[in-house]
Amino acid sequence: MIHGGLLLRALAVALTALLVASACGGSSADGDETASSAAASASTADATETADDESAEVEPTTSTVPEAPAVFEGERVVAIGSNVWPIVGDLLSLGVTPVAIYSQVGNQEQPDYLTDAYGEQLAGVEVKLVNLAEINPEEILLLEPDRVVMPEFFQALVAGNEVWNSVLADGDAAVYVPVRNWQGSLGALAAAAGTTADATVAELQTTYDERVAEIAASLDYDPSELTFNTFQWNEDDTYLPTLIDAPIVRVADELGFQLHPSLTADITPPQSQETVTDMDADLVFIQVRNVEFASVVADPLWSTTTVAASGNVFERFQFGQQAGWLETVELLDLLAVELPRYQAP
Numbered sequence: 358m359i360h361g362g363l364l365l366r367a368l369a370v371a372l373t374a375l376l377v378a379s380a381c382g383g384s385s386a387d388g389d390e391t392a393s394s395a396a397a398s399a400s401t402a403d404a405t406e407t408a409d410d411e412s413a414e415v416e417p418t419t420s421t422v423p424e425a426p427a428v429f430e431g432e433r434v435v436a437i438g439s440n441v442w443p444i445v446g447d448l449l450s451l452g453v454t455p456v457a458i459y460s461q462v463g464n465q466e467q468p469d470y471l472t473d474a475y476g477e478q479l480a481g482v483e484v485k486l487v488n489l490a491e492i493n494p495e496e497i498l499l500l501e502p503d504r505v506v507m508p509e510f511f512q513a514l515v516a517g518n519e520v521w522n523s524v525l526a527d528g529d530a531a532v533y534v535p536v537r538n539w540q541g542s543l544g545a546l547a548a549a550a551g552t553t554a555d556a557t558v559a560e561l562q563t564t565y566d567e568r569v570a571e572i573a574a575s576l577d578y579d580p581s582e583l584t585f586n587t588f589q590w591n592e593d594d595t596y597l598p599t600l601i602d603a604p605i606v607r608v609a610d611e612l613g614f615q616l617h618p619s620l621t622a623d624i625t626p627p628q629s630q631e632t633v634t635d636m637d638a639d640l641v642f643i644q645v646r647n648v649e650f651a652s653v654v655a656d657p658l659w660s661t662t663t664v665a666a667s668g669n670v671f672e673r674f675q676f677g678q679q680a681g682w683l684e685t686v687e688l689l690d691l692l693a694v695e696l697p698r699y700q701a702p
Contacts, residue, residue: 428550429453432503439489440464442471443681444506447534447542449475450682451554455482457500462486470687506532506546537602539682561682568689573612575697583699585609586617586638587673592647595627596636604688605642605673612696614640630658637662640699644673667702671695 428451436444439461448455460466467484485496512533532549535541540558547554573580587605589597598619599606606620617638619625633656641664645653650672653659664670674684674691 428546428552429504430550433501434504434506435459435497435500435502436506437489438508442468443542443684444508444534445479446471446475446681446683447539447546448506449478451543451546454478455506456502457497458482458484459489459497460484460486461489470683474683502530504530504532504549506534509533509535509545537600537604539685542681565685565689568693569608569611572608572689572693572696575693576612576699577697578699578701580609580613581615583614583639584617585614585640586619586636587642587644588619588636589644589646589673590630590633590648590653591627593627594630596630596633597627598625598636600624604685605692608688608692630656633659634662637664639664640669640671640696642671642673642695663702667700669699671698 429448430452432453433456434448434453435457436448436455437459438444441458441460442465445455445458464486466486467479472479511531529549532546534545540562543554543558543561585606587599587603587609589599591597598621601616601620601622606616610616617636619636643650643653654665654670659665674688
């Protein structure tokens with residue numbers, strides 16, 4: 358169990374630093390820290406192939422998720438993150454209902470797909486939308502948590518912090534999960550509990566691979582001939598390039614698209630929208646941040662791009678940079694609908 362007296366100071370230090378790192382160091386409006394969610398109520402699709410090599414229509418259906426190993430049995434778990442929902446999905450998929458959920462105020466409240474999958478389990482859990490820099494640690498202490506599950510990048514913030522380390526009297530109390538890798542997230546949670554999720558990951562990987570193949574079969578064009586790009590459009594006249602390991606980029610790569618040069622492993626600060634035409638490509642997905650997608654499409658500068666003129670700009674699922682299993686399913690469903698809509702200029 359986490360011991361209390363020092364948590365007040367530790368969270369004030371570490372979580373204030375967290376917000377700075379989340380705002381500056383990530384490439385996602387969602388905090389870039391969502392743990393990969395996991396095996397829960399996954400959605401696959403049946404591809405109905407048509408004659409004469411016409412494109413197949415991919416329609417989402419539901420499929421059961423393989424039984425996953427239970428972790429942290431009998432332990433009290435708190436989930437914290439500037440967007441915490443994929444972390445919550447991960448925990449629930451492995452049989453853990455958090456005793457409390459803390460998410461950054463201003464980010465999305467509990468998404469519908471998570472409610473659909475785990476509404477019953479979450480019904481009694483209080484969700485706190487707070488400014489993480491002002492989180493009330495005394496409130497957390499009253500919960501007597503045994504584990505605090507956090508995004509992977511928190512580790513660098515607390516590793517050298519003596520106060521934080523003294524709070525986590527049990528060295529296993531802090532559990533860090535990867536950001537954009539649902540396989541790694543499941544594995545990290547299971548490993549922290551002294552077990553493995555290999556079988557679950559393998560089965561879900563098969564579902565994922567089959568789904569990507571179905572999407573590829575639905576296309577009546579050759580992705581290798583097209584350049585793919587995706588980025589975030591912010592309300593403050595900036596845009597944010599996407600990291601190359603974001604799920605939507607990985608899927609595009611697996612489908613064979615050429616990737617736009619802006620899609621790299623380097624964290625890039627927000628760019629002025631005066632240069633947004635640099636993001637032009639054959640096919641673009643844009644995630645909007647506190648603006649309407651229609652206004653972005655109609656933006657005087659952006660509308661001069663080739664992709665805008667050809668109508669091949671699509672709205673990106675909010676969690677397009679997240680790698681949870683539930684988020685990945687939602688992403689694949691989006692791509693199954695939008696990618697076949699590409700029109701040659």
